[in-house]
Amino acid sequence: MRAAFLAFALIATPVLAQAPANIPSGTYAVDTGHTQVLFTVMHLGISEYTGQFTQPTGSLTLDTAHPANSKVEVTFPIAKVSTTVPALDAHLKTADFFDAAKFPDGKFVSTKVVVNGTNATITGDLTLKGVTKPVVLQAHFTGGGPHPMTKKPNVGFSATTVVKRSDFGVSYGIPMISDDVKLTINAAFAQQ
Template sequence: MRKILAASALALTALALGPVVAQDAPALPGAPDPARVQAGTYVMDPAHTQVAFTVNHFGFNNYVGLFGTPTGSLTIDPKQPEKASLTVKIPMNEVRTSSTKLDEHLKTPDFLDTAKYPTAKFVSTSIKVDGNEADITGNLTLHGVTRPVTIDAQFTGAGTHPMNKKLNIGFSGTTTIKRSDFGIDKFVPLVSDEVKLAITAAFEK
């Protein structure tokens, strides 16, 4: 009986406090509202932009790594989003995993060969927009090879950053590439040829 009374009291308290908590929750500065986007050129925020990669490791598990501090720009007009242009440069030396030794191995000629190919680059060539989603097709140059790639992108949000007072706009995206297409074929298929990429990108004006 005590358990029933205690559960009832807890439920009533939650119902009573629920509206109060909801009212006190602050609104986020960014929202996926196209009306918040101003036309112009936005510069990539390298501190809040990441490219994560996933490969299958010997069939045992899916292993994840990360590229950070990319640079680039986005030029966009919300009235004609399909005419937007995107350029991104990714420093290959910024590759990170949970293993320092693996980080160093990935930089060798076995894989990225960062001494010879220090930067990867993506330049958009066409954009198809469907509401807050878009297919961004462009040329990816990696390991000295250029191939067409399409990113499945989603508009995350836009608004004024409360700290630096700059207009911000953000997107997320996914795509899959074959590393052998770019001449990176060491240990295929033990380490998967297919590489899944997950991108989160922030820009400011």
């Protein structure tokens, strides 16, 4: 089994590590099973704690000739929040935090893309708990090329930003749990 995985990795790595210019323009869908929306907070001023919203959806419109025309949208279901503590997962879904019953989705929608080599600054609107605020993601192209099994073009990016959760009406536990939250989107997209 290990030998088969290593052989696959050796074959796939050169294919998936192409430069962004070799990725075709078009419409791509979020690969739900290989995309993560992560959040990291400081807990009690002692340790960082990370959770995630699983099963995000969304799309990428990629224009390689005119990168500024590219657009990205990622939606993540609040009820799919996941940490290492089931009781915390349940609490995060309540009105103390994200209020999943009233606000079932979080969403990022880009409004401007500026590309610099394999990096991009993506300005957009983040909506959480019914509040929309502008944020700026610092994104990095992580790889792309034809998927080894489907042969469809795939592309991956990692993007980060820091937001104040209190700006979105999520103030429970401050300052024991930091107001500053690092958001990371590790996204894989498959061409449609």
